[in-house]
Amino acid sequence: MMNYLARIRSIIIVALTILIVAAPPVLAQRLGPDGAPDPTASVASEQQLLQQSPRIEGHIAQPNERARVLMQPAGRQWDYFHEIILRWLGAIAILGMIAALGAAYLIMGRLRISKGRSGRKVRRFSPFERFSHWVTAVSFVTLALTGLNITFGKIVLLPMIGPEAFSSLSQAAKYVHNFVSAAFVIGLVLIVALWIKDNILRKVDVDWVKQGGGFIKSKHAPSGRFNAGEKLVFWFALGAGVGVIISGYLLMFPFYVTDIAGMQIAQVVHAVIAVLFVAVIIAHIYIGTLGMEGAFEAMATGDVDLNWAKEHHDLWLAQVLASNERQEQPWTTSADQRHRSLS
Known part of the structure; x- marks a missing residue:
């Protein structure tokens, strides 16, 4: 027993000796040049930590695991995208589209009805179809304006109206953007179901594209109810609409589905699709108003001129006229029979 205790005592003495010998270098590392303790001497610098991993994160005590991120170097990349890249992308896409349409208007002018107005009208869209379109259109324009304020508001509106007015306007725009999104979802579902x-x-x-879509005056472009250009806009609007809806609601309800990194990706997707969406719809609005005579009447009143329908949607017009004749034929036949029976 005495031998066992003696061995333990010897081990403890050796361990203490090693600690005493090794302590001065460790203490020396923690002392500054003036001999005072330096608590940061053995701490890795921020730059060293950032170089180790581009996704290194600092966390805080927070019950929700997705909301624990306090510092994330990837956030700097997201901030650079939002403050620099997105603004350039939006400016090029939107202003470039406006410039291209302006050049087209100056070169070709408004596409007129070549044979002039006939004075006869053909029903193109029902009241419910027009309602669905305008719900989608008005909500989209509202979302576009309030959304573009997030990207361009600080460099366009802030210098013009001042920080207090801009803060109030941006807060109101955020709430309008969130609530109007529901109307856009409803409208998009309706027009997809209808059309x-x-x-x-x-x-x-394919033939419509080969003929230049009717913009080459010497060529006729056959088309059904919607031409190839309108169909491409429809499918783009459907795909882009689904993209902005999913990404938008991920941002509207943060941390319910994804973490901060996923929300950054959702914001990038939402912003890129949105600016491209705005550029395409600007072209769609131009063609339906200034670009083509008689086109806006389809959504304003639901009726279009017969000659306009012949020039732009001849195959659809033929189906409509044939359908009208079939609907009128039974009444004409019964009237003839009644006439013969009376005679």
Whole structure:
């Protein structure tokens, strides 16, 4: 027993000796040049930590695991995208589209009805179809304006109206953007349900493209209810709409589905799709108003001029006229029979 205790005592003495010998270098590392203790001497610098991993993160005590990220170097990349890249992308896409349409208007002018107005009208869209379109259109314009404020508001509106007014305006725009999104979802669902059957690509759409879409005055471009250009806009709007809806609601309800990194990706996707969406819809609005005579009447009143329908949607017009004749034929036949019976 005495031997066992003696061995333990010897081990403890050796261990203490080693610690005493090794302590001065360790203490020396923690002392500054003036001999005072330096608590940061053995701490890795921020730059060293950032070089180790681009995704290194600092966390805080937070019950929600997805909300624990306090510092994330990848956030600097997201900030650079939002403050620099997105602004350039948005400016090039939107202003470039406006410039291209302005040049087209100066070169070609407004596309007129070549034979002039006939004075006869053809029903193109029902009241419910127009309602669905305008719900989607008005909500989209509202979302576009309030959304673009997030990207361009600080460099366009802030210098003009000042920080207090800009802060109030931006806060109101955020709430409008969130609530109007529900109307956009409803409108998109309605127009897809109403028009998806008429927007299936067919062989006639290839011929429409070959003929220049009717913009080459010497060539006729056959088309059904919707031409190839309108069909491409429809499918783009459907895909882009689904993209901004999913990414938008991920941002509207943060941390319910994804973490901060996923939300950064959702914001990038939402912003890129949105600016491209705005650029395409600007072209769509131009063609339906300034670019083509008689086109806006389809959504304003639901009726279009007969000659306009012949020039831009001749195959659809033929189907409509044939359908009207079939609907009138039974009444004409019964009237003839009644006339013969009376005579």
